[in-house]
Amino acid sequence: MGYDAEDTRRRIFAAAAAEFAEHGLAGARVDRIASAAKANKQAIYLYYGGKEKLFAAILRAKLEAVAVSVTIDPEAVGESAGEIFDWYHEHPELIRLLLWESLEACDAPAAEDHERRDGYRAKVHGLVDCGMARHLPEEARVPAVQDLVFTVMGLVAWNFAVPQMCRMVLDEETSEAALARRRAAVVAAARTLAADFAPSRRNAEQPGD
Structure with missing residues (x-):
């Protein structure tokens, strides 16, 4: 061979x-x-x-x-957060790699910074183009969706960055039980945060409301 x-x-x-x-x-x-x-x-x-x-x-x-x-569905951000949560659970190495990058390379931007930044920009602009945050002035939509996306990412990732703290704060016997609770909480929180951003949201100022 x-x-x-x-x-x-x-x-x-x-x-x-x-x-x-x-x-x-x-x-x-x-x-x-x-x-x-x-x-x-x-x-x-x-x-x-x-x-x-x-x-x-x-x-x-x-x-x-x-x-x-996993992608963020502009009509179902909570459910998308749950899918991202599951991906991190199944691939625990990613959060560890991101933490190591932060600890060891925070003062030296990686050569891939521009590529990664462009990727995030494309995702955010794609969500805006789908109608997310259309109740806001045009110039405010991209920053608002950027904040939403990063907040959802943080809601998910922190559970896997500090699993022992997650278990202790929730007073659960096992990390598995704590993560099960946290998944439901993350989905609910993401859904609430995104409620005003959904493309189907009707502007309260529209005639006939």
């Missing part, structure tokens, strides 16, 4: 994702990644260009995966 470059890349990616989630960028070791991937260190540098670029590639891919798998 010949050398399978794509399989090697996939093994390196999976091993590196686990290593970075556990140890962060500074604490991760290329030799451990190579050993877990059953690949040599040279392959990591060949395919990804080094540890920093590998970390960035993994984070970018994870963010793209959640963006593709």
